[in-house]
Amino acid sequence: MGKKGKLRIGWFTFACSEDSTILMTEIMNDCWQEWKKKVEFAYARVLQTQNELNDLDVAFIEGAITTDKDAERAKEIRKNSKYVVAVGSCAVTGMPTAQRNLFDSELKKEIKPLLIKFKHREKVQPVKDIIKVDDDVPGCPMNEKIFLEILDKYLKLFKVK
Numbered sequence: 659m660g661k662k663g664k665l666r667i668g669w670f671t672f673a674c675s676e677d678s679t680i681l682m683t684e685i686m687n688d689c690w691q692e693w694k695k696k697v698e699f700a701y702a703r704v705l706q707t708q709n710e711l712n713d714l715d716v717a718f719i720e721g722a723i724t725t726d727k728d729a730e731r732a733k734e735i736r737k738n739s740k741y742v743v744a745v746g747s748c749a750v751t752g753m754p755t756a757q758r759n760l761f762d763s764e765l766k767k768e769i770k771p772l773l774i775k776f777k778h779r780e781k782v783q784p785v786k787d788i789i790k791v792d793d794d795v796p797g798c799p800m801n802e803k804i805f806l807e808i809l810d811k812y813l814k815l816f817k818v819k
Protein backbone atom coordinates (compact mmCIF):
# COMPACT_ATOMS: atom_id res chain seq x y z
CA MET A 659 0.00 0.00 0.00
CA GLY A 660 1.02 3.59 -0.55
CA LYS A 661 1.23 6.47 1.88
CA LYS A 662 -1.84 6.99 4.10
CA GLY A 663 -3.48 3.79 2.79
CA LYS A 664 -3.51 4.96 -0.81
CA LEU A 665 -3.24 2.66 -3.83
CA ARG A 666 0.41 2.83 -4.86
CA ILE A 667 0.56 2.80 -8.66
CA GLY A 668 3.00 3.21 -11.52
CA TRP A 669 2.39 4.35 -15.08
CA PHE A 670 4.90 3.08 -17.66
CA THR A 671 5.31 3.59 -21.38
CA PHE A 672 6.97 1.48 -24.05
CA ALA A 673 6.88 1.89 -27.84
CA CYS A 674 3.72 3.75 -28.78
CA SER A 675 2.18 7.17 -29.41
CA GLU A 676 1.41 7.72 -25.70
CA ASP A 677 -2.19 8.70 -26.38
CA SER A 678 -3.43 6.69 -23.40
CA THR A 679 -1.02 8.66 -21.22
CA ILE A 680 -2.51 11.87 -22.59
CA LEU A 681 -6.00 10.48 -21.98
CA MET A 682 -5.10 9.55 -18.39
CA THR A 683 -3.94 13.13 -17.73
CA GLU A 684 -7.16 14.41 -19.34
CA ILE A 685 -9.21 12.17 -17.02
CA MET A 686 -7.40 13.87 -14.14
CA ASN A 687 -9.30 17.05 -14.94
CA ASP A 688 -12.38 15.29 -13.58
CA CYS A 689 -10.86 12.82 -11.11
CA TRP A 690 -7.94 14.68 -9.56
CA GLN A 691 -9.69 15.53 -6.30
CA GLU A 692 -10.68 11.90 -5.77
CA TRP A 693 -7.34 10.43 -6.93
CA LYS A 694 -5.43 12.82 -4.64
CA LYS A 695 -7.10 11.13 -1.68
CA LYS A 696 -6.92 7.54 -2.96
CA VAL A 697 -3.99 7.14 -5.33
CA GLU A 698 -0.25 7.56 -4.87
CA PHE A 699 1.61 7.95 -8.15
CA ALA A 700 4.92 6.33 -7.21
CA TYR A 701 6.03 6.23 -10.84
CA ALA A 702 4.63 8.42 -13.62
CA ARG A 703 7.20 10.33 -15.64
CA VAL A 704 4.46 12.34 -17.31
CA LEU A 705 3.53 13.84 -13.92
CA GLN A 706 6.77 14.12 -11.96
CA THR A 707 10.56 13.87 -12.10
CA GLN A 708 11.04 11.86 -8.87
CA ASN A 709 9.90 8.29 -9.46
CA GLU A 710 10.15 5.03 -7.55
CA LEU A 711 9.87 1.54 -8.93
CA ASN A 712 9.27 -0.53 -5.82
CA ASP A 713 6.35 -1.99 -3.88
CA LEU A 714 3.74 -0.97 -6.45
CA ASP A 715 0.22 -2.23 -5.93
CA VAL A 716 -0.64 -1.83 -9.61
CA ALA A 717 1.55 -1.07 -12.62
CA PHE A 718 -0.20 0.29 -15.72
CA ILE A 719 1.80 -0.38 -18.87
CA GLU A 720 1.19 1.35 -22.17
CA GLY A 721 2.91 0.44 -25.46
CA ALA A 722 4.46 -2.60 -27.09
CA ILE A 723 7.77 -4.34 -26.46
CA THR A 724 10.29 -3.76 -29.23
CA THR A 725 13.76 -4.25 -27.72
CA ASP A 726 15.56 -6.56 -25.28
CA LYS A 727 15.90 -3.54 -23.00
CA ASP A 728 12.09 -3.11 -23.01
CA ALA A 729 11.63 -6.79 -22.14
CA GLU A 730 14.06 -6.54 -19.21
CA ARG A 731 12.36 -3.37 -18.00
CA ALA A 732 8.93 -5.06 -18.21
CA LYS A 733 10.27 -7.92 -16.07
CA GLU A 734 11.62 -5.41 -13.55
CA ILE A 735 8.20 -3.73 -13.39
CA ARG A 736 6.52 -7.13 -12.87
CA LYS A 737 8.93 -8.00 -10.07
CA ASN A 738 8.07 -4.78 -8.25
CA SER A 739 4.28 -4.84 -8.73
CA LYS A 740 1.51 -6.90 -7.20
CA TYR A 741 -0.66 -6.48 -10.30
CA VAL A 742 0.04 -5.43 -13.88
CA VAL A 743 -2.51 -3.89 -16.24
CA ALA A 744 -1.86 -3.55 -19.99
CA VAL A 745 -3.28 -0.25 -21.21
CA GLY A 746 -4.29 0.38 -24.83
CA SER A 747 -4.17 -1.83 -27.88
CA CYS A 748 -0.37 -1.62 -28.36
CA ALA A 749 0.22 -3.08 -24.89
CA VAL A 750 -2.69 -5.54 -25.08
CA THR A 751 -2.23 -6.92 -28.62
CA GLY A 752 0.92 -5.27 -29.94
CA MET A 753 -1.06 -3.49 -32.67
CA PRO A 754 -0.83 -0.98 -34.25
CA THR A 755 2.81 -0.62 -33.14
CA ALA A 756 3.39 -4.20 -34.33
CA GLN A 757 2.40 -3.46 -37.93
CA ARG A 758 5.92 -4.18 -39.13
CA ASN A 759 5.46 -7.83 -38.06
CA LEU A 760 3.11 -8.11 -41.06
CA PHE A 761 5.46 -6.59 -43.66
CA ASP A 762 6.27 -8.79 -46.64
CA SER A 763 9.79 -10.16 -46.98
CA GLU A 764 10.92 -7.30 -49.25
CA LEU A 765 9.82 -4.62 -46.78
CA LYS A 766 11.29 -6.58 -43.90
CA LYS A 767 14.63 -6.61 -45.74
CA GLU A 768 14.36 -2.86 -46.25
CA ILE A 769 13.83 -2.09 -42.55
CA LYS A 770 16.43 -4.60 -41.31
CA PRO A 771 19.25 -1.98 -41.06
CA LEU A 772 16.98 0.18 -38.89
CA LEU A 773 16.18 -2.74 -36.59
CA ILE A 774 19.89 -3.42 -36.18
CA LYS A 775 20.75 0.27 -35.71
CA PHE A 776 18.14 0.78 -32.99
CA LYS A 777 18.59 -2.69 -31.48
CA HIS A 778 14.99 -3.64 -32.17
CA ARG A 779 13.80 -7.22 -31.95
CA GLU A 780 12.70 -9.16 -35.00
CA LYS A 781 9.08 -8.92 -33.82
CA VAL A 782 7.11 -6.33 -31.84
CA GLN A 783 5.29 -8.04 -28.94
CA PRO A 784 2.40 -7.30 -26.60
CA VAL A 785 3.26 -7.04 -22.91
CA LYS A 786 1.64 -10.43 -22.11
CA ASP A 787 4.24 -12.18 -24.30
CA ILE A 788 6.92 -11.07 -21.87
CA ILE A 789 5.31 -10.99 -18.41
CA LYS A 790 2.10 -12.03 -16.69
CA VAL A 791 -0.64 -9.42 -17.18
CA ASP A 792 -3.59 -9.37 -14.77
CA ASP A 793 -5.96 -7.06 -16.63
CA ASP A 794 -6.35 -5.43 -20.03
CA VAL A 795 -7.72 -2.01 -20.96
CA PRO A 796 -8.43 -2.34 -24.69
CA GLY A 797 -8.85 0.50 -27.16
CA CYS A 798 -6.71 2.80 -29.25
CA PRO A 799 -6.36 4.92 -27.25
CA MET A 800 -7.53 3.07 -24.13
CA ASN A 801 -11.23 2.81 -23.38
CA GLU A 802 -11.72 5.39 -20.65
CA LYS A 803 -14.71 3.64 -19.06
CA ILE A 804 -12.87 0.31 -18.77
CA PHE A 805 -9.77 2.03 -17.38
CA LEU A 806 -11.84 3.66 -14.63
CA GLU A 807 -13.63 0.36 -13.88
CA ILE A 808 -10.30 -1.46 -13.53
CA LEU A 809 -8.83 1.29 -11.35
CA ASP A 810 -11.96 1.07 -9.20
CA LYS A 811 -11.60 -2.72 -8.99
CA TYR A 812 -8.10 -2.34 -7.53
CA LEU A 813 -9.15 0.46 -5.17
CA LYS A 814 -11.75 -1.98 -3.80
CA LEU A 815 -9.35 -4.93 -3.78
CA PHE A 816 -6.86 -2.94 -1.67
CA LYS A 817 -9.73 -1.54 0.45
CA VAL A 818 -8.82 2.08 -0.33
CA LYS A 819 -11.55 4.40 0.89
Ligand code: SF4
Binds near residue numbers: 673748798799
Ligand atom coordinates in the same frame (compact mmCIF):
# COMPACT_ATOMS: atom_id res chain seq x y z
S1 SF4 B 1 -2.97 1.85 -28.56
FE1 SF4 B 1 -3.26 3.40 -30.12
S2 SF4 B 1 -3.35 5.29 -28.98
FE2 SF4 B 1 -2.44 3.78 -27.66
S3 SF4 B 1 -0.29 3.98 -27.99
FE3 SF4 B 1 -0.97 2.41 -29.36
S4 SF4 B 1 -1.37 3.53 -31.24
FE4 SF4 B 1 -1.26 5.04 -29.67
